[in-house]
Amino acid sequence: MVLPGNDLGATPAVSARPLSVLVIDDDxxxxxxxxxxxxxxxxxxxxxxxxxxxxxxxSAQAFDLVILDIRLPDMSGPEYRQxxxxxxxxxx
Numbered sequence: 437m438v439l440p441g442n443d444l445g446a447t448p449a450v451s452a453r454p455l456s457v458l459v460i461d462d463d464x465x466x467x468x469x470x471x472x473x474x475x476x477x478x479x480x481x482x483x484x485x486x487x488x489x490x491x492x493x494x495s496a497q498a499f500d501l502v503i504l505d506i507r508l509p510d511m512s513g514p515e516y517r518q519x520x521x522x523x524x525x526x527x528x
Contacts, residue, residue: 454480457482
């Protein structure tokens, strides 16, 4: 359905700020590959190698998306998710 005044060929609206992504992965090759891909597409990305590092970054800044490895050196991905959801009041 096309509403009057809508242009199907128009470029979708772009957010005023780039979306921020936190990649939590202890494999730095994988994390840096993801970083390069995300930055090429205009995302602002940060890397955390451990759950504790991610907690510190998450406490200092809100992220639009978190990409989480299932196994981290100091906790599992599900443990990190459960802890973060409880700590920051996020519905997961």
